[in-house]
Amino acid sequence: xxxxxxxxxxxxxxxxxxxxxxxxxxxxxxxxxxxxxxxxxxxxxxxxxxxxxxxxxxxxxxxxxxxxxxxxxxxxxxxxxxxxxxxxxxxxxxxxxxxxxxxxxxxxxxxxxxxxxxxxxxxxxxxxxxxx
Amino acid sequence: xxxxxxxxxxxxxxxxxxxxxxxxxxxxxxxxxxxxxxxxxxxxxxxxxxxxxxxxxxxxxxxxxxxxxxxxxxxxxxxxxxxxxxxxxxxxxxxxxxxxxxxxxxxxxxxxxxxxxxxxxxxxxxxxxxxx
Numbered sequence: 001x002x003x004x005x006x007x008x009x010x011x012x013x014x015x016x017x018x019x020x021x022x023x024x025x026x027x028x029x030x031x032x033x034x035x036x037x038x039x040x041x042x043x044x045x046x047x048x049x050x051x052x053x054x055x056x057x058x059x060x061x062x063x064x065x066x067x068x069x070x071x072x073x074x075x076x077x078x079x080x081x082x083x084x085x086x087x088x089x090x091x092x093x094x095x096x097x098x099x100x101x102x103x104x105x106x107x108x109x110x111x112x113x114x115x116x117x118x119x120x121x122x123x124x125x126x127x128x129x130x131x132x
Numbered sequence: 133x134x135x136x137x138x139x140x141x142x143x144x145x146x147x148x149x150x151x152x153x154x155x156x157x158x159x160x161x162x163x164x165x166x167x168x169x170x171x172x173x174x175x176x177x178x179x180x181x182x183x184x185x186x187x188x189x190x191x192x193x194x195x196x197x198x199x200x201x202x203x204x205x206x207x208x209x210x211x212x213x214x215x216x217x218x219x220x221x222x223x224x225x226x227x228x229x230x231x232x233x234x235x236x237x238x239x240x241x242x243x244x245x246x247x248x249x250x251x252x253x254x255x256x257x258x259x260x261x262x263x264x
Contacts, residue, residue, distance in 0.1 A: 046263075047258075047260070049260050085219075089176075106181070106182060107176075108242070108256045110219050126176050126177060126179075126256060126258060127179065128180065130179055
């Protein structure tokens with residue numbers, strides 16, 4: 001029996017990274033959330049232009065936390081990997097301190113391997129809620 | 133000198149498909165717009181759940197046209213291809229009959245080769261406009 005490590009499949013690795021995202025978010029640790037993204041990552045948030053790079057991404061998530069968001073739940077629906085790049089489709093739920101759902105919707109993330117780990121590289125999501 | 137066709141690069145091919153999207157949209161031809169998507173494509177629009185498959189995608193774009201959108205301008209910023217899959221980041225502008233900008237924002241599309249052509253497979257976009 002070989003002791004060689006079996007490479008985890010990309011879906012499992014990406015779900016593990018999402019778990020870290022959720023844990024960091026729950027701690028209110030925007031720096032650790034931002035550290036899960038590549039150095040050249042971009043967010044594509046609604047009601048904003050692109051948010052580029054680690055510092056801006058940290059400020060974005062800090063702002064979301066400052067607005068009262070305490071929990072981000074990420075549910076992976078699909079992962080397709082092609083070498084060092086993958087895309088993921090999933091559902092998200094954002095909750096406030098009382099566990100109330102502040103928003104729920106869906107997302108598309110392009111992941112890249114950087115420094116031996118899968119990192120979010122392009123991140124965009126849309127609410128399922130009706131227009132205001 | 134070889135007469136062998138040089139395979140067009142994915143970015144050029146995807147930009148050519150976007151041109152077709154814009155032309156079909158300008159004609160108000162939602163069926164042709166939907167035909168640019170894979171058979172198993174999904175839209176991830178704001179204020180809606182997933183929109184899955186050719187018929188639902190045609191209805192979605194027909195609805196946008198019926199609401200008065202006459203022109204969709206797509207500007208490719210980035211294409212990365214990995215075999216038969218690619219992702220594209222770009223900017224969009226939606227205009228009404230008078231050429232007025234109804235909405236402007238950014239998008240992320242996962243493209244797949246299907247039947248020898250690049251087709252939109254996962255399509256999500258967000259407005260740059262401030263929240264209502």
